[in-house]
Amino acid sequence: MNLNTISNNTDTIVAVATAPGRGGVGVVRVSGKDVSPFVAGFLGEKTTLKPRQAYYSSFLDADSNPLDQGLALYFPAPHSFTGEHVLELHGHGGPVVMDLLINRSIELGARMARPGEFSERAFLNDKLDLAQAEAVADLIDASSSQAAKSAIRSLQGEFSTKIQAFVERMIALRVFVEAAIDFPEEEIDFLADTSLRKKLDALSADLIEFLSMAHQGALLREGITLVLAGKPNAGKSSLLNALAGQDTAIVTAIAGTTRDVLREKINLDGVPLNIVDTAGLRDTEDEVEQQGVKRAWQEIEKADAILYVIDVSSNDKTCLEDLWPEYSQRFSKGQHKIISVFNKVDLVEDFKGQDDGALTAYLSAKTGAGLDGLKQTILDTVGYQNQAEGLFSARRRHLTAITQASELVVHGIAQLNATNAGELLAEDLREAQRYLSEITGEFTSDDLLGVIFSSFCIGK
Numbered sequence: 001m002n003l004n005t006i007s008n009n010t011d012t013i014v015a016v017a018t019a020p021g022r023g024g025v026g027v028v029r030v031s032g033k034d035v036s037p038f039v040a041g042f043l044g045e046k047t048t049l050k051p052r053q054a055y056y057s058s059f060l061d062a063d064s065n066p067l068d069q070g071l072a073l074y075f076p077a078p079h080s081f082t083g084e085h086v087l088e089l090h091g092h093g094g095p096v097v098m099d100l101l102i103n104r105s106i107e108l109g110a111r112m113a114r115p116g117e118f119s120e121r122a123f124l125n126d127k128l129d130l131a132q133a134e135a136v137a138d139l140i141d142a143s144s145s146q147a148a149k150s151a152i153r154s155l156q157g158e159f160s161t162k163i164q165a166f167v168e169r170m171i172a173l174r175v176f177v178e179a180a181i182d183f184p185e186e187e188i189d190f191l192a193d194t195s196l197r198k199k200l201d202a203l204s205a206d207l208i209e210f211l212s213m214a215h216q217g218a219l220l221r222e223g224i225t226l227v228l229a230g231k232p233n234a235g236k237s238s239l240l241n242a243l244a245g246q247d248t249a250i251v252t253a254i255a256g257t258t259r260d261v262l263r264e265k266i267n268l269d270g271v272p273l274n275i276v277d278t279a280g281l282r283d284t285e286d287e288v289e290q291q292g293v294k295r296a297w298q299e300i301e302k303a304d305a306i307l308y309v310i311d312v313s314s315n316d317k318t319c320l321e322d323l324w325p326e327y328s329q330r331f332s333k334g335q336h337k338i339i340s341v342f343n344k345v346d347l348v349e350d351f352k353g354q355d356d357g358a359l360t361a362y363l364s365a366k367t368g369a370g371l372d373g374l375k376q377t378i379l380d381t382v383g384y385q386n387q388a389e390g391l392f393s394a395r396r397r398h399l400t401a402i403t404q405a406s407e408l409v410v411h412g413i414a415q416l417n418a419t420n421a422g423e424l425l426a427e428d429l430r431e432a433q434r435y436l437s438e439i440t441g442e443f444t445s446d447d448l449l450g451v452i453f454s455s456f457c458i459g460k
Protein backbone atom coordinates (compact mmCIF):
# COMPACT_ATOMS: atom_id res chain seq x y z
CA MET A 1 0.00 0.00 0.00
CA ASN A 2 1.49 3.28 -1.05
CA LEU A 3 0.58 5.51 1.85
CA ASN A 4 3.95 6.00 3.44
CA THR A 5 3.67 9.71 2.91
CA ILE A 6 1.29 10.16 5.80
CA SER A 7 3.83 9.19 8.40
CA ASN A 8 7.46 8.55 8.73
CA ASN A 9 7.46 4.82 9.19
CA THR A 10 11.16 4.41 9.66
CA ASP A 11 11.09 6.00 13.12
CA THR A 12 10.76 3.92 16.23
CA ILE A 13 7.85 5.26 18.24
CA VAL A 14 7.02 5.07 21.93
CA ALA A 15 4.03 5.90 24.11
CA VAL A 16 2.34 4.88 27.32
CA ALA A 17 -0.35 2.39 26.28
CA THR A 18 -2.29 2.43 29.55
CA ALA A 19 -4.59 5.20 30.75
CA PRO A 20 -2.95 8.25 32.32
CA GLY A 21 -3.02 8.45 36.10
CA ARG A 22 -2.12 5.94 38.76
CA GLY A 23 -2.68 2.22 38.49
CA GLY A 24 -1.13 -1.09 39.50
CA VAL A 25 0.47 -1.57 36.11
CA GLY A 26 1.53 0.88 33.42
CA VAL A 27 2.60 -0.24 29.97
CA VAL A 28 5.13 1.50 27.76
CA ARG A 29 5.02 0.35 24.16
CA VAL A 30 7.87 0.72 21.66
CA SER A 31 7.33 -0.10 17.99
CA GLY A 32 9.77 0.04 15.10
CA LYS A 33 11.94 -1.74 12.57
CA ASP A 34 14.40 -2.80 15.26
CA VAL A 35 13.85 -2.82 18.99
CA SER A 36 17.12 -4.54 19.97
CA PRO A 37 18.73 -1.27 21.22
CA PHE A 38 15.80 -0.90 23.61
CA VAL A 39 16.08 -4.48 24.86
CA ALA A 40 19.80 -3.94 25.49
CA GLY A 41 19.33 -0.47 26.98
CA PHE A 42 16.51 -1.34 29.36
CA LEU A 43 17.30 -4.93 30.26
CA GLY A 44 21.10 -5.13 29.89
CA GLU A 45 23.45 -5.86 26.99
CA LYS A 46 23.35 -9.64 27.40
CA THR A 47 19.60 -10.03 27.48
CA THR A 48 17.78 -11.78 24.69
CA LEU A 49 14.02 -12.03 24.81
CA LYS A 50 12.00 -14.99 23.61
CA PRO A 51 9.05 -13.93 21.46
CA ARG A 52 5.84 -13.40 23.42
CA GLN A 53 7.28 -14.67 26.70
CA ALA A 54 7.17 -12.53 29.80
CA TYR A 55 10.61 -11.71 31.14
CA TYR A 56 10.95 -10.30 34.64
CA SER A 57 13.66 -7.69 34.98
CA SER A 58 14.78 -4.28 36.19
CA PHE A 59 14.38 -1.48 33.63
CA LEU A 60 17.72 0.34 33.59
CA ASP A 61 18.83 3.91 33.01
CA ALA A 62 21.99 4.89 31.10
CA ASP A 63 24.15 4.15 34.16
CA SER A 64 22.52 0.75 34.63
CA ASN A 65 20.60 1.90 37.68
CA PRO A 66 17.03 0.65 37.89
CA LEU A 67 14.26 3.07 36.96
CA ASP A 68 11.55 0.49 37.62
CA GLN A 69 11.06 -3.26 37.48
CA GLY A 70 8.45 -5.41 35.85
CA LEU A 71 7.78 -7.59 32.83
CA ALA A 72 9.21 -7.15 29.36
CA LEU A 73 7.47 -8.65 26.34
CA TYR A 74 8.80 -8.88 22.81
CA PHE A 75 6.56 -9.31 19.77
CA PRO A 76 8.66 -9.83 16.62
CA ALA A 77 7.33 -8.50 13.31
CA PRO A 78 4.92 -9.17 11.76
CA HIS A 79 3.15 -10.82 14.70
CA SER A 80 2.36 -7.69 16.67
CA PHE A 81 -0.40 -5.09 16.79
CA THR A 82 1.49 -2.72 14.50
CA GLY A 83 3.05 -5.43 12.35
CA GLU A 84 6.49 -4.10 13.37
CA HIS A 85 8.80 -5.28 16.15
CA VAL A 86 7.19 -4.29 19.43
CA LEU A 87 8.67 -4.17 22.91
CA GLU A 88 6.33 -3.72 25.87
CA LEU A 89 7.52 -2.80 29.33
CA HIS A 90 4.94 -3.52 32.00
CA GLY A 91 6.08 -1.39 34.91
CA HIS A 92 4.34 0.32 37.80
CA GLY A 93 1.50 2.57 36.79
CA GLY A 94 2.51 5.98 38.08
CA PRO A 95 2.87 9.07 35.93
CA VAL A 96 6.43 9.81 37.07
CA VAL A 97 7.69 6.24 36.56
CA MET A 98 6.04 6.17 33.12
CA ASP A 99 7.73 9.47 32.24
CA LEU A 100 11.11 8.08 33.26
CA LEU A 101 10.62 5.06 31.00
CA ILE A 102 9.46 7.26 28.11
CA ASN A 103 12.45 9.57 28.50
CA ARG A 104 14.79 6.61 28.58
CA SER A 105 13.18 5.27 25.38
CA ILE A 106 13.74 8.61 23.70
CA GLU A 107 17.37 8.56 24.88
CA LEU A 108 17.65 5.13 23.23
CA GLY A 109 16.42 6.53 19.91
CA ALA A 110 12.62 6.46 19.91
CA ARG A 111 10.35 9.43 19.37
CA MET A 112 6.95 10.10 20.97
CA ALA A 113 4.13 8.55 18.97
CA ARG A 114 1.53 10.87 17.52
CA PRO A 115 -2.13 10.23 18.42
CA GLY A 116 -3.32 7.06 16.72
CA GLU A 117 0.11 6.28 15.26
CA PHE A 118 0.18 2.67 16.51
CA SER A 119 -3.19 2.01 14.84
CA GLU A 120 -2.03 3.89 11.74
CA ARG A 121 0.98 1.60 11.43
CA ALA A 122 -1.24 -1.44 11.97
CA PHE A 123 -3.35 -0.17 9.05
CA LEU A 124 -0.35 0.57 6.81
CA ASN A 125 1.09 -2.86 7.53
CA ASP A 126 -2.23 -4.52 6.64
CA LYS A 127 -2.86 -5.77 10.17
CA LEU A 128 -6.22 -3.97 10.25
CA ASP A 129 -8.32 -2.25 7.64
CA LEU A 130 -9.53 1.26 8.25
CA ALA A 131 -12.95 0.28 9.61
CA GLN A 132 -11.26 -2.09 12.04
CA ALA A 133 -8.79 0.56 13.17
CA GLU A 134 -11.74 2.86 13.85
CA ALA A 135 -13.41 0.04 15.77
CA VAL A 136 -10.39 -0.10 18.11
CA ALA A 137 -11.02 3.54 19.00
CA ASP A 138 -14.78 2.93 19.25
CA LEU A 139 -14.32 -0.03 21.56
CA ILE A 140 -12.14 2.03 23.88
CA ASP A 141 -14.59 4.96 23.79
CA ALA A 142 -17.77 2.84 24.02
CA SER A 143 -20.30 4.36 26.40
CA SER A 144 -22.57 1.33 26.76
CA SER A 145 -22.20 -2.43 26.64
CA GLN A 146 -24.16 -2.52 23.37
CA ALA A 147 -21.78 0.00 21.82
CA ALA A 148 -18.82 -2.08 23.01
CA LYS A 149 -20.31 -5.26 21.57
CA SER A 150 -20.88 -3.68 18.18
CA ALA A 151 -17.35 -2.27 18.17
CA ILE A 152 -15.80 -5.66 18.88
CA ARG A 153 -17.87 -7.10 16.02
CA SER A 154 -16.46 -4.46 13.69
CA LEU A 155 -12.97 -5.02 15.05
CA GLN A 156 -13.25 -8.71 14.28
CA GLY A 157 -14.04 -7.80 10.69
CA GLU A 158 -17.79 -8.40 10.39
CA PHE A 159 -18.45 -4.94 9.01
CA SER A 160 -15.49 -5.09 6.62
CA THR A 161 -16.55 -8.54 5.40
CA LYS A 162 -19.99 -7.19 4.55
CA ILE A 163 -18.46 -4.24 2.70
CA GLN A 164 -16.17 -6.60 0.83
CA ALA A 165 -19.13 -8.76 -0.21
CA PHE A 166 -20.88 -5.70 -1.67
CA VAL A 167 -17.72 -4.66 -3.49
CA GLU A 168 -17.44 -8.12 -5.02
CA ARG A 169 -21.06 -8.06 -6.20
CA MET A 170 -20.41 -4.68 -7.83
CA ILE A 171 -17.29 -5.97 -9.50
CA ALA A 172 -19.15 -8.98 -10.88
CA LEU A 173 -21.87 -6.71 -12.30
CA ARG A 174 -19.30 -4.37 -13.80
CA VAL A 175 -17.43 -7.24 -15.42
CA PHE A 176 -20.65 -8.39 -17.04
CA VAL A 177 -21.76 -4.95 -18.21
CA GLU A 178 -18.32 -3.87 -19.41
CA ALA A 179 -17.84 -7.10 -21.31
CA ALA A 180 -21.11 -6.47 -23.08
CA ILE A 181 -19.98 -2.94 -23.96
CA ASP A 182 -16.70 -4.26 -25.33
CA PHE A 183 -18.44 -6.65 -27.68
CA PRO A 184 -21.10 -4.52 -29.27
CA GLU A 185 -21.46 -6.92 -32.19
CA GLU A 186 -23.17 -9.31 -29.76
CA GLU A 187 -26.00 -6.75 -29.51
CA ILE A 188 -26.93 -7.38 -25.92
CA ASP A 189 -30.33 -6.09 -24.94
CA PHE A 190 -29.69 -4.95 -21.38
CA LEU A 191 -33.28 -4.20 -20.63
CA ALA A 192 -34.37 -7.64 -21.67
CA ASP A 193 -31.79 -9.32 -19.45
CA THR A 194 -33.84 -10.24 -16.39
CA SER A 195 -30.98 -11.78 -14.45
CA LEU A 196 -29.02 -8.52 -14.64
CA ARG A 197 -32.09 -6.59 -13.52
CA LYS A 198 -32.70 -8.97 -10.67
CA LYS A 199 -29.12 -8.69 -9.47
CA LEU A 200 -29.18 -4.90 -9.64
CA ASP A 201 -32.47 -4.67 -7.75
CA ALA A 202 -31.25 -7.08 -5.09
CA LEU A 203 -28.03 -5.11 -4.71
CA SER A 204 -29.97 -1.90 -4.31
CA ALA A 205 -32.35 -3.41 -1.72
CA ASP A 206 -29.50 -4.98 0.26
CA LEU A 207 -27.60 -1.70 0.34
CA ILE A 208 -30.62 0.05 1.81
CA GLU A 209 -30.93 -2.60 4.51
CA PHE A 210 -27.21 -2.40 5.20
CA LEU A 211 -27.49 1.37 5.55
CA SER A 212 -30.19 0.97 8.15
CA MET A 213 -27.99 -1.44 10.14
CA ALA A 214 -25.08 0.95 9.91
CA HIS A 215 -27.35 3.75 11.06
CA GLN A 216 -28.19 1.75 14.18
CA GLY A 217 -24.52 1.17 14.83
CA ALA A 218 -23.79 4.86 14.46
CA LEU A 219 -26.58 5.68 16.91
CA LEU A 220 -25.02 3.41 19.51
CA ARG A 221 -21.69 5.06 18.99
CA GLU A 222 -22.61 8.69 18.72
CA GLY A 223 -25.97 8.94 20.44
CA ILE A 224 -28.37 11.76 19.74
CA THR A 225 -29.07 15.20 21.08
CA LEU A 226 -32.60 15.84 22.29
CA VAL A 227 -33.65 19.37 23.14
CA LEU A 228 -36.49 20.10 25.56
CA ALA A 229 -38.35 23.12 24.27
CA GLY A 230 -41.66 24.78 25.03
CA LYS A 231 -43.44 27.64 26.71
CA PRO A 232 -42.43 28.63 30.25
CA ASN A 233 -43.81 26.35 32.96
CA ALA A 234 -44.68 23.58 30.52
CA GLY A 235 -42.58 21.23 32.64
CA LYS A 236 -39.38 20.95 30.60
CA SER A 237 -37.06 20.96 33.59
CA SER A 238 -39.32 18.52 35.44
CA LEU A 239 -39.09 16.20 32.45
CA LEU A 240 -35.30 16.53 32.33
CA ASN A 241 -35.16 15.51 35.98
CA ALA A 242 -37.57 12.64 35.43
CA LEU A 243 -35.56 11.30 32.49
CA ALA A 244 -32.24 11.73 34.27
CA GLY A 245 -33.56 10.25 37.49
CA GLN A 246 -32.11 13.09 39.52
CA ASP A 247 -32.83 16.70 40.37
CA THR A 248 -30.46 18.35 37.95
CA ALA A 249 -32.58 21.36 37.04
CA ILE A 250 -34.35 23.84 39.28
CA VAL A 251 -38.12 23.47 39.07
CA THR A 252 -40.48 26.16 40.35
CA ALA A 253 -44.00 27.34 39.62
CA ILE A 254 -42.53 30.63 38.41
CA ALA A 255 -42.61 30.98 34.64
CA GLY A 256 -39.12 31.66 33.37
CA THR A 257 -37.20 29.58 35.92
CA THR A 258 -34.64 28.15 33.52
CA ARG A 259 -32.32 30.56 31.79
CA ASP A 260 -29.11 28.67 31.21
CA VAL A 261 -28.83 25.67 28.97
CA LEU A 262 -28.58 22.48 31.04
CA ARG A 263 -27.24 19.19 29.75
CA GLU A 264 -27.64 15.63 30.99
CA LYS A 265 -26.43 12.37 29.53
CA ILE A 266 -28.59 9.32 29.86
CA ASN A 267 -28.58 5.90 28.33
CA LEU A 268 -31.72 4.50 26.73
CA ASP A 269 -31.43 0.81 25.81
CA GLY A 270 -27.74 1.45 25.21
CA VAL A 271 -28.33 4.51 23.03
CA PRO A 272 -26.56 7.50 24.56
CA LEU A 273 -28.85 10.55 24.74
CA ASN A 274 -27.69 14.06 25.40
CA ILE A 275 -30.71 15.83 26.82
CA VAL A 276 -30.69 19.61 26.77
CA ASP A 277 -33.06 21.70 28.90
CA THR A 278 -33.69 25.25 27.73
CA ALA A 279 -35.45 28.44 28.76
CA GLY A 280 -39.20 28.66 28.06
CA LEU A 281 -39.87 30.31 24.70
CA ARG A 282 -41.59 33.67 25.09
CA ASP A 283 -41.09 37.38 24.46
CA THR A 284 -39.80 39.04 27.55
CA GLU A 285 -38.38 42.32 28.80
CA ASP A 286 -36.06 40.53 31.19
CA GLU A 287 -32.57 40.77 29.77
CA VAL A 288 -31.33 37.54 31.38
CA GLU A 289 -34.33 35.62 30.13
CA GLN A 290 -33.88 37.09 26.63
CA GLN A 291 -30.39 35.62 26.60
CA GLY A 292 -31.82 32.30 27.75
CA VAL A 293 -34.43 32.28 24.97
CA LYS A 294 -31.75 33.11 22.41
CA ARG A 295 -29.68 30.18 23.60
CA ALA A 296 -32.75 27.94 23.53
CA TRP A 297 -33.18 28.68 19.82
CA GLN A 298 -29.52 27.97 19.18
CA GLU A 299 -29.92 24.56 20.81
CA ILE A 300 -33.12 23.83 18.87
CA GLU A 301 -31.26 24.52 15.63
CA LYS A 302 -28.57 21.98 16.53
CA ALA A 303 -30.85 19.25 17.86
CA ASP A 304 -31.30 15.82 16.31
CA ALA A 305 -34.78 15.74 17.79
CA ILE A 306 -36.93 18.12 19.81
CA LEU A 307 -39.22 17.26 22.68
CA TYR A 308 -41.78 20.04 22.47
CA VAL A 309 -43.43 20.12 25.90
CA ILE A 310 -47.03 21.31 26.25
CA ASP A 311 -48.95 21.79 29.49
CA VAL A 312 -52.29 20.01 28.93
CA SER A 313 -53.84 21.80 31.90
CA SER A 314 -53.33 25.21 30.32
CA ASN A 315 -55.35 26.58 27.47
CA ASP A 316 -52.23 27.51 25.55
CA LYS A 317 -52.30 25.49 22.35
CA THR A 318 -49.28 27.14 20.76
CA CYS A 319 -47.15 24.72 18.81
CA LEU A 320 -43.53 25.00 17.79
CA GLU A 321 -44.61 25.88 14.30
CA ASP A 322 -46.22 29.10 15.59
CA LEU A 323 -43.07 30.17 17.41
CA TRP A 324 -40.55 29.39 14.76
CA PRO A 325 -40.68 31.31 11.50
CA GLU A 326 -38.22 29.01 9.70
CA TYR A 327 -40.06 25.94 10.95
CA SER A 328 -41.31 24.50 7.70
CA GLN A 329 -38.10 25.32 5.91
CA ARG A 330 -36.15 23.32 8.50
CA PHE A 331 -38.49 20.42 8.67
CA SER A 332 -38.94 19.98 4.98
CA LYS A 333 -35.26 19.10 4.85
CA GLY A 334 -35.85 16.40 7.46
CA GLN A 335 -33.13 17.84 9.67
CA HIS A 336 -35.25 17.87 12.79
CA LYS A 337 -37.74 15.55 14.34
CA ILE A 338 -40.30 16.79 16.81
CA ILE A 339 -42.01 14.76 19.47
CA SER A 340 -44.98 16.57 21.00
CA VAL A 341 -44.99 15.86 24.71
CA PHE A 342 -48.30 16.57 26.44
CA ASN A 343 -47.34 16.98 30.08
CA LYS A 344 -49.22 17.26 33.37
CA VAL A 345 -51.86 14.69 32.47
CA ASP A 346 -52.31 14.16 36.22
CA LEU A 347 -54.00 17.55 36.43
CA VAL A 348 -56.76 16.65 34.00
CA GLU A 349 -59.27 14.16 35.28
CA ASP A 350 -59.68 11.08 33.08
CA PHE A 351 -57.25 12.46 30.58
CA LYS A 352 -57.48 10.78 27.21
CA GLY A 353 -54.75 11.42 24.70
CA GLN A 354 -55.34 11.14 21.02
CA ASP A 355 -53.23 8.56 19.33
CA ASP A 356 -52.15 10.59 16.34
CA GLY A 357 -49.03 8.78 15.32
CA ALA A 358 -45.70 7.89 16.83
CA LEU A 359 -44.50 11.41 17.47
CA THR A 360 -46.72 12.15 20.44
CA ALA A 361 -46.40 11.31 24.11
CA TYR A 362 -48.79 11.92 27.01
CA LEU A 363 -47.28 11.91 30.45
CA SER A 364 -46.82 13.41 33.83
CA ALA A 365 -43.30 14.48 34.64
CA LYS A 366 -44.48 14.73 38.23
CA THR A 367 -45.86 11.21 38.74
CA GLY A 368 -43.80 9.50 36.07
CA ALA A 369 -46.89 8.14 34.32
CA GLY A 370 -46.28 7.74 30.60
CA LEU A 371 -42.51 8.17 30.85
CA ASP A 372 -41.77 4.71 29.47
CA GLY A 373 -44.01 5.48 26.51
CA LEU A 374 -41.98 8.60 25.80
CA LYS A 375 -38.73 6.65 25.99
CA GLN A 376 -40.04 4.17 23.44
CA THR A 377 -41.24 7.02 21.22
CA ILE A 378 -37.77 8.56 21.36
CA LEU A 379 -36.16 5.29 20.28
CA ASP A 380 -38.73 4.86 17.50
CA THR A 381 -38.20 8.42 16.32
CA VAL A 382 -34.46 8.03 15.93
CA GLY A 383 -35.04 4.70 14.21
CA TYR A 384 -33.50 2.44 16.81
CA GLN A 385 -34.69 -1.13 17.05
CA ASN A 386 -33.20 -3.12 19.84
CA GLN A 387 -31.51 -5.77 17.76
CA ALA A 388 -28.04 -5.27 19.12
CA GLU A 389 -27.10 -8.80 18.07
CA GLY A 390 -26.22 -8.17 14.45
CA LEU A 391 -24.97 -4.63 14.90
CA PHE A 392 -21.55 -3.32 14.10
CA SER A 393 -20.01 -0.04 15.00
CA ALA A 394 -20.38 2.58 12.27
CA ARG A 395 -19.43 6.19 11.90
CA ARG A 396 -20.92 9.15 10.04
CA ARG A 397 -18.29 8.74 7.35
CA HIS A 398 -19.41 5.16 6.78
CA LEU A 399 -23.06 6.19 6.57
CA THR A 400 -22.21 8.85 4.01
CA ALA A 401 -20.24 6.40 1.90
CA ILE A 402 -22.97 3.73 2.00
CA THR A 403 -25.62 6.34 1.16
CA GLN A 404 -23.58 7.56 -1.81
CA ALA A 405 -23.04 4.01 -3.04
CA SER A 406 -26.71 3.19 -2.65
CA GLU A 407 -27.80 6.33 -4.52
CA LEU A 408 -25.37 5.59 -7.34
CA VAL A 409 -26.80 2.11 -7.78
CA VAL A 410 -30.32 3.53 -7.94
CA HIS A 411 -29.10 6.13 -10.42
CA GLY A 412 -27.36 3.46 -12.48
CA ILE A 413 -30.55 1.41 -12.72
CA ALA A 414 -32.47 4.52 -13.83
CA GLN A 415 -29.83 5.23 -16.48
CA LEU A 416 -30.12 1.71 -17.76
CA ASN A 417 -33.90 2.06 -17.98
CA ALA A 418 -33.61 5.35 -19.78
CA THR A 419 -30.93 4.48 -22.33
CA ASN A 420 -30.82 0.69 -22.46
CA ALA A 421 -27.07 1.11 -22.64
CA GLY A 422 -24.51 -0.17 -20.18
CA GLU A 423 -21.92 2.62 -20.20
CA LEU A 424 -23.59 4.90 -17.67
CA LEU A 425 -24.52 2.01 -15.41
CA ALA A 426 -20.94 0.76 -15.48
CA GLU A 427 -19.70 4.19 -14.51
CA ASP A 428 -22.15 4.44 -11.59
CA LEU A 429 -21.18 1.00 -10.35
CA ARG A 430 -17.52 1.91 -10.52
CA GLU A 431 -18.13 5.05 -8.43
CA ALA A 432 -20.32 3.16 -5.97
CA GLN A 433 -17.60 0.59 -5.50
CA ARG A 434 -15.07 3.32 -4.85
CA TYR A 435 -17.25 4.81 -2.09
CA LEU A 436 -17.54 1.47 -0.34
CA SER A 437 -13.82 0.82 -0.62
CA GLU A 438 -13.22 4.13 1.10
CA ILE A 439 -14.73 2.65 4.25
CA THR A 440 -12.15 -0.07 4.55
CA GLY A 441 -9.40 2.25 3.39
CA GLU A 442 -8.56 0.69 0.03
CA PHE A 443 -9.12 3.99 -1.73
CA THR A 444 -8.73 6.63 0.90
CA SER A 445 -6.85 9.86 0.57
CA ASP A 446 -3.93 10.54 2.86
CA ASP A 447 -5.73 13.63 4.14
CA LEU A 448 -8.67 11.59 5.32
CA LEU A 449 -6.38 9.03 6.93
CA GLY A 450 -4.63 11.85 8.76
CA VAL A 451 -7.93 13.17 10.06
CA ILE A 452 -9.11 9.75 11.18
CA PHE A 453 -5.97 8.67 13.00
CA SER A 454 -5.25 12.01 14.62
CA SER A 455 -8.64 11.83 16.37
CA PHE A 456 -7.40 8.77 18.29
CA CYS A 457 -5.54 9.32 21.53
CA ILE A 458 -1.85 8.88 22.09
CA GLY A 459 -0.81 5.30 22.71
CA LYS A 460 -3.56 3.81 20.53
Ligand SMILES: Nc1nc2c(ncn2[C@@H]2O[C@H](COP(=O)(O)OP(=O)(O)OP(=O)(O)O)[C@@H](O)[C@H]2O)c(=O)[nH]1
Pocket residue numbers: 230231232233234235236237238239250251252253254255256257258259278279280281343344345346347363364365366367
Ligand atom coordinates in the same frame (compact mmCIF):
# COMPACT_ATOMS: atom_id res chain seq x y z
N1 LIG B 1 -49.09 18.53 38.40
C1 LIG B 1 -48.01 18.59 37.66
N2 LIG B 1 -47.17 19.61 37.75
C2 LIG B 1 -46.07 19.64 36.99
C3 LIG B 1 -45.77 18.61 36.07
N3 LIG B 1 -44.60 18.92 35.44
C4 LIG B 1 -44.21 20.09 35.96
N4 LIG B 1 -45.09 20.54 36.88
C5 LIG B 1 -45.02 21.78 37.64
O1 LIG B 1 -45.04 22.85 36.72
C6 LIG B 1 -44.23 23.92 37.20
C7 LIG B 1 -43.20 24.29 36.16
O2 LIG B 1 -42.32 23.20 35.97
P1 LIG B 1 -40.86 23.35 35.34
O3 LIG B 1 -40.33 21.97 35.16
O4 LIG B 1 -40.07 24.31 36.12
O5 LIG B 1 -41.26 23.97 33.94
P2 LIG B 1 -40.30 24.55 32.81
O6 LIG B 1 -40.93 24.25 31.51
O7 LIG B 1 -38.91 24.08 33.02
O8 LIG B 1 -40.41 26.10 33.08
P3 LIG B 1 -39.37 27.25 32.69
O9 LIG B 1 -38.01 26.83 33.12
O10 LIG B 1 -39.86 28.40 33.48
O11 LIG B 1 -39.48 27.49 31.24
C8 LIG B 1 -43.62 23.42 38.49
O12 LIG B 1 -44.39 23.91 39.56
C9 LIG B 1 -43.74 21.93 38.40
O13 LIG B 1 -43.82 21.30 39.66
C10 LIG B 1 -46.68 17.52 35.98
O14 LIG B 1 -46.51 16.56 35.22
N5 LIG B 1 -47.78 17.55 36.79
Ligand SMILES: [Mg+2]
Pocket residue numbers: 236237238249250257258278279280
Ligand atom coordinates in the same frame (compact mmCIF):
# COMPACT_ATOMS: atom_id res chain seq x y z
MG1 LIG C 1 -37.20 25.04 33.30
